[in-house]
Amino acid sequence: MNTMSSSGKRGFSVRRLVLGAMGAGLLALTAPAARAQAPAAAPAPAPAPAAGGGSNMIETIRNRGTLICGVSTGLAGFSAPDSQGRWSGFDVDYCRAVAIAIFGTDQNRVRFVATTPQARFTALQSGELDMLARNTTWTLSRDTSLGLDFPATSFYDGQGFMVKRSLGVTSARQLDGATICVQPGTTTEQNLSDWARSNRVTIRPVVIERQEDNVAAYIAGRCDAYTTDASGLAGVRSTQQNPNDHIILPEIISKEPLGPLVRHGDQRFADLVRWVHFGLLAAEEFGITAANVEQAATADQRPEVGRMLGRGGDLGQMLGVDNRWLVNVVKILGNYGEVFSRNLTPLGLQRGPNALWTTPGGLQYAPPFR
Amino acid sequence: MSDTAIDPRYAAKPPKRPLRLSWSDERFRGIVWQVLVLAVVATIFWWLWSNTVHNLEVRRIASGWGFLSREAGLPIAESLIPYDPTNTYLRALAVGLTNTLKVAIIGIILATLLGTLLGVLRLSPNWLVSKLVGGYVEVVRDLPLLLQLLFWYAMLQGLPGPRQAINPATGVFLSNRGLKLPWFEWLPAHSWALLVCVIGIVATLIWRRAALARQMADGQPRKVWPVALLLCVGAPLVVWATQGAPFTPDIPFLRGFNFQGGLTVSPEFFALLTGLTLYTAGFICEIVRAGIQAVHQGQWEAAGALGLPRGQVMRLVVLPQALRVIIPPMTSQFLNLTKNSSLAVAIGYQDIVSIANTTLNQTGQAIEGIAAIMVVYLSISLSISLFMNWYNARIALVER
Numbered sequence: 001m002n003t004m005s006s007s008g009k010r011g012f013s014v015r016r017l018v019l020g021a022m023g024a025g026l027l028a029l030t031a032p033a034a035r036a037q038a039p040a041a042a043p044a045p046a047p048a049p050a051a052g053g054g055s056n057m058i059e060t061i062r063n064r065g066t067l068i069c070g071v072s073t074g075l076a077g078f079s080a081p082d083s084q085g086r087w088s089g090f091d092v093d094y095c096r097a098v099a100i101a102i103f104g105t106d107q108n109r110v111r112f113v114a115t116t117p118q119a120r121f122t123a124l125q126s127g128e129l130d131m132l133a134r135n136t137t138w139t140l141s142r143d144t145s146l147g148l149d150f151p152a153t154s155f156y157d158g159q160g161f162m163v164k165r166s167l168g169v170t171s172a173r174q175l176d177g178a179t180i181c182v183q184p185g186t187t188t189e190q191n192l193s194d195w196a197r198s199n200r201v202t203i204r205p206v207v208i209e210r211q212e213d214n215v216a217a218y219i220a221g222r223c224d225a226y227t228t229d230a231s232g233l234a235g236v237r238s239t240q241q242n243p244n245d246h247i248i249l250p251e252i253i254s255k256e257p258l259g260p261l262v263r264h265g266d267q268r269f270a271d272l273v274r275w276v277h278f279g280l281l282a283a284e285e286f287g288i289t290a291a292n293v294e295q296a297a298t299a300d301q302r303p304e305v306g307r308m309l310g311r312g313g314d315l316g317q318m319l320g321v322d323n324r325w326l327v328n329v330v331k332i333l334g335n336y337g338e339v340f341s342r343n344l345t346p347l348g349l350q351r352g353p354n355a356l357w358t359t360p361g362g363l364q365y366a367p368p369f370r
Numbered sequence: 371m372s373d374t375a376i377d378p379r380y381a382a383k384p385p386k387r388p389l390r391l392s393w394s395d396e397r398f399r400g401i402v403w404q405v406l407v408l409a410v411v412a413t414i415f416w417w418l419w420s421n422t423v424h425n426l427e428v429r430r431i432a433s434g435w436g437f438l439s440r441e442a443g444l445p446i447a448e449s450l451i452p453y454d455p456t457n458t459y460l461r462a463l464a465v466g467l468t469n470t471l472k473v474a475i476i477g478i479i480l481a482t483l484l485g486t487l488l489g490v491l492r493l494s495p496n497w498l499v500s501k502l503v504g505g506y507v508e509v510v511r512d513l514p515l516l517l518q519l520l521f522w523y524a525m526l527q528g529l530p531g532p533r534q535a536i537n538p539a540t541g542v543f544l545s546n547r548g549l550k551l552p553w554f555e556w557l558p559a560h561s562w563a564l565l566v567c568v569i570g571i572v573a574t575l576i577w578r579r580a581a582l583a584r585q586m587a588d589g590q591p592r593k594v595w596p597v598a599l600l601l602c603v604g605a606p607l608v609v610w611a612t613q614g615a616p617f618t619p620d621i622p623f624l625r626g627f628n629f630q631g632g633l634t635v636s637p638e639f640f641a642l643l644t645g646l647t648l649y650t651a652g653f654i655c656e657i658v659r660a661g662i663q664a665v666h667q668g669q670w671e672a673a674g675a676l677g678l679p680r681g682q683v684m685r686l687v688v689l690p691q692a693l694r695v696i697i698p699p700m701t702s703q704f705l706n707l708t709k710n711s712s713l714a715v716a717i718g719y720q721d722i723v724s725i726a727n728t729t730l731n732q733t734g735q736a737i738e739g740i741a742a743i744m745v746v747y748l749s750i751s752l753s754i755s756l757f758m759n760w761y762n763a764r765i766a767l768v769e770r
Contacts, residue, residue, distance in 0.1 A: 118731050125429050145432035146734045177626040179547060182445075184715070184728045193445040193455035204628070205445040206638070207728075208718035213520075217718070220527035221546050222637065224627050264430055 057262075057269035058320045061102055061130055066111045069095035070123055070132040073114040076235040077347045078135050087112045090343040091133035093333050094154055094260055097276045098131065100332055101325040107332045117186055121146050124263055131273060132261040135229070137187045151274035153259045156353040156363050158252035159191050160230040162237060165247050167224060172251040179204045181214050181223035188228055191254040225249075229256050234347045272319050278366035279326040282308055283335035285356055285366065290334040297327045308369045315369060336364065422737070437733040438463075444728055446720050448636055459729050466725035467746055473639065473721065474708040474750065477646040481707060482700075484647060485654025490684065492659045503655065510652035516713055518649055522641040523717040529637075532628055541621040543629055546637065550622040553633035559613035563606040570601035577601075638719040642711065650707045657699045661692035693765050701758040705751050712747075722746050 061067050071079035071091055079089040092112065099110045115123050115134060124132045125147055135157070136142075138150040161180070163169045172195075182189050184207045196203045206223050208214040215236055218226035226236070230252060237243050260277075262270045283289075286305050288296050297309040306312045310323035317323060333339055340354065355362030389397055426433050442462040443455050450468040453461060492503040510518070527546050530536065535545035541552035574597060581592040622632025665688045673687040714721040723743055730739025 118727060121734055122736055125431060126425070141732075142734065147429040147431045175627075177628050177630070179628060184444075184724060184731075186731070189445060189728060190443040190455075190732065193443055196445070197455065203445070205447050206718050207445075207447065207720055207724065209715040209724070209727075213716065213718075216524075217527060220524075221531050222527050 056320075057130065057266040058102060058272060066109050067095065067099040067102065068111045068113060068128070068130045069098075070113050070115045070120055070129040070134055071095065072134045073116060075135065075232065076239070077231065077344050077349070079112070079133070081112075088343070090155065090339060091135060091260075093339045093343065094133045094277070095131070097280065097329045097333055098260075098273055100329045101272060101276050101279075101319075101321050104322060105328050105332070117183075121148065124148060124261060127263070130262070130269075134261075135231075135258045136261055138257045138259055139187060147264045148261050149264055149270050150259050150261055151270045152277035153257040154277055155231070155258040157229045157231050157256035157258050159188055159227060159254040159256060160233050160252050161225045161227050161249040162218075162233045162246050163225045163249060165245050169225075169249070172249045172253065173199060173201065175203065175225055176201045177203075178224040179206060179222070181206045181208065181218045181226045183207075183211055183214050183228060184209060187254070187256070192227055195253040229258075231344070231347070231349055234349050238347050268320055272321065275319055276329065278369075279308065279329060280333075280336040280339060281356065281364050281366040282369060283326065283330045284337040285358065288330055288335060289338060290331055293327055293330045297324070304369055313370075426737075431734070433735065433737065435738060437729075437735055437738070440733075442729070444725070444732070446725070447718075448634075448639065448720070459733070462725050463722065463729065463742060466720060466722035469719065470708075470711055470714075470721040470723075470746065471750070473642055473646065473711050473714070473719070477643055477650070477707050477711065478704050480643070480647045481650040481654055481703070485651040485703075486658050488651060488655035489658025489662065492655060493662060507652045507655050510649050511656075515645060515649050515710055516716060519641060519645040519713055519717050522644050523637065526637040526641055532624060535624075535629075541632065543622060543624075545629075547628055548637050548640065549635040550629045551633040551635070552622065553620045553631075555616075555618040555620055557616050559610055559616050562613065563610040566609045567602055567606040570603075570605050573601050574598045636719075638714070638717055641717050642714050642719045646707050646710060649710070650703055653703050653706075654700065657696055657703065658692070661694075661696035662688055664695045665691045690765070694762075694767060697758060697762045697765065701755060701762075704754050704758065708750050708754065709747060 069092075071087065071089075074080045075089070077089055079087060079091045081087050095110050095112065096107045100107050103109045113123065113129055115129075115132070120132055120134055120136065121142075123129050132148075133154075135155070136150075137157075138153060142148065143150055161172050161175065163175075169175065180192065180203050182192055182205055189205070189207065192203065192205065195201075206217060208217055211228075211232075215226065217223055219240075226233070228236075230248065233248050237246050237248065240246060260273055262273055282304075283293070286296075286300075286302065286308075288300075288305065288309075293309070296305060297311060300306065300309070303312070307315055309327050310316055310325070314323055316325045319325070322328075334342070336356075337351075340351065351359070351362070353361060353363045355364065357363065357365040389395065391398060393399060425431075438460040439458050441456055442459045444462060445455055446453055446462065446465050448469065449465045450472060451461075451465060453465045488503050488506070491499050492507070494500050494503075526548075529544060529546040532543075532545045532547050535543040535547075535550075537543055541550075543550040574594070577597050578594045581594060585591055620631045620633075622629045624630075662684075669687055669691065670683060673683040678686065711721055712723040715724045715727065726739045726743045729742075730736050733739075
């Protein structure tokens with residue numbers, strides 16, 4: 001008699017149960033694998049302080065033949081599968097770049113795993129993923145209490161508000177008393193209440209789990225404003241029937257440095273992910289693009305370009321990969337600017353703080369390659 | 371009354387046979403198997419537990435309950451207890467718990483009333499009424515609850531905005547921001563009056579019991595309603611008056627984006643309550659119908675022969691007997707309603723699951739967060755079960 005009631009709630013409760021299963025189950029069940037791996041691992045140059053990932057990740061990935069990379073379940077511009085199931089996006093390109101650095105010229109040696117905001121950390125902690133590239137904000141508590149590391153900031157974002165043009169609001173300060181739609185389980189929710197407190201603005205939150213339902217509630221008029229990262233707002237706005245009916249308010253109320261994550265334990269892998277990001281930046285800074293990288297690798301006379309592209313020195317070997325790693329990455333994916341304009345410019349996003357440091361207001365800066 | 375005679379032959383215990391340590395002894399075999407099964411189960415749990423602890427340590431994942439006293443910083447839309455984002459996670463979780471309890475308790479009461487009414491109507495001799503109720507039951511039972519919740523929520527979002535709110539009476543506004551009702555400023559005097567009212571209800575019940583006992587003794591029926599009126603209405607009024615009879619009306623009015631003041635029934639709460647109530651009432655309707663039909667036709671005829679009208683036959687003869695069949699499956703429905711309330715996240719009502727999810731995401735302490743949800747649902751469910759089992763035992767058929 002009760003079969004309907006249980007199947008009726010399956011859609012959601014299962015998703016929530018996944019959390020429990022991830023949290024308790026994975027941690028409970030994966031220990032033997034971790035223990036078994038430890039003796040088989042290659043002798044590390046220096047004993048890693050945190051055990052568990054004491055193995056050489058780059059070697060493990062190379063032996064396995066694929067990099068396992070966690071991405072979002074679908075966010076336009078960052079990671080979304082197309083109708084053939086092929087993933088593309090800004091975060092996806094970071095996964096591919098690391099895979100190319102490890103495997104050479106093959107960009108398809110990545111297995112993408114879609115993760116929800118709630119499940120993402122556990123999936124990485126438990127060893128199910130090698131790395132996570134899932135527009136995740138770098139915060140102190142996430143850096144310290146999760147057993148994870150943020151090697152780099154690939155995208156500087158900030159939280160903003162979107163309102164209907166008909167509301168006549170031009171500044172977030174005018175939102176006193178407004179009802180605001182926000183997605184739970186992210187830093188967005190806390191930023192909103194922090195901002196309201198420091199600006200003495202009273203807001204009423206409407207907290208809906210799925211992003212689509214959240215946007216629908218905003219469109220239907222349940223909320224006066226919708227808040228999320230500015231990049232997300234641009235994506236949502238661009239998919240509306242009439243994008244001009246909505247405006248994104250000028251205030252950015254938080255710092256959202258987004259970047260890839262790796263597990264504590266193998267600093268060499270963290271170094272590689274960090275320098276893949278810097279490599280993309282440096283390539284843009286030196287004007288090296290997908291089109292001219294081969295020619296630059298042989299003919300460019302600037303010493304730093306020579307070191308970067310593996311003509312002189314052995315910077316690649318120091319990272320544990322081939323010396324021509326950056327040539328391979330840039331040849332397939334392009335430099336940081338090319339990755340950005342391929343994935344994010346179509347959403348209407350400006351470079352803004354993600355411009356190189358040589359541009360006024362730009363924050364993206366790579367340390368020297370030497 | 372309770373002198374149920376037991377045949378002394380049955381009361382005597384069978385002679386005890388000594389336990390032989392042999393595989394041919396049935397009792398010995400039984401004990402060996404039970405010990406083995408217990409050992410396997412205990413080993414599995416120990417293994418899971420030690421692996422978890424080992425993994426947490428290896429991965430340097432913080433664990434423990436220290437996060438409960440940290441500042442939560444998360445905004446919560448509706449709360450029965452005072453809350454603001456500077457409070458701790460513990461308080462935020464307490465708000466989630468009260469929100470879950472609020473929707474579960476009101477939902478159980480409304481679903482029971484509606485379901486019982488529908489169950490009786492389903493058996494109505496009126497063809498149209500019984501078919502209509504039958505159609506209702508089929509529709510709500512056969513559609514997934516999540517779909518129904520999203521339907522109700524979408525319906526409420528279709529209401530006009532606050533500036534075009536429907537205003538059927540002074541101070542009453544219906545818009546896509548919810549239902550606004552006039553209310554008054556709640557002061558300690560009101561809390562005292564409410565407390566006295568609750569005590570009055572309990573006292574009335576005790577009085578009614580005593581009155582019934584005396585009626586059993588001398589056959590004189592005694593009126594309960596004057597006592598009820600005095601204890602439940604008169605006494606609270608007196609308490610309220612002695613404290614100065616404070617009353618400041620709080621009428622909602624439109625200012626800026628939204629209504630200020632008054633009492634709010636949010637669309638999220640209303641959609642969740644409506645969805646849960648209508649859905650569960652469909653099941654309860656069928657349980658009540660089955661319970662009534664399980665009462666033998668002869669009971670109807672016998673009560674009719676005594677000259678009782680149909681309504682009294684139902685109320686005094688049939689329903690009390692039907693309850694014995696109704697209560698056990700009803701317990702399951704109450705438990706289902708409570709657990710189904712966790713679908714609230716889909717429509718933005720901040721129940722315990724929603725807040726615990728956010729908490730575990732912000733603190734990274736998944737195991738503790740899930741444990742908190744489990745403890746809450748387990749406690750609520752066990753309380754409902756205990757209460758219903760007690761009630762079931764109370765109304766069980768008493769052999770005389």
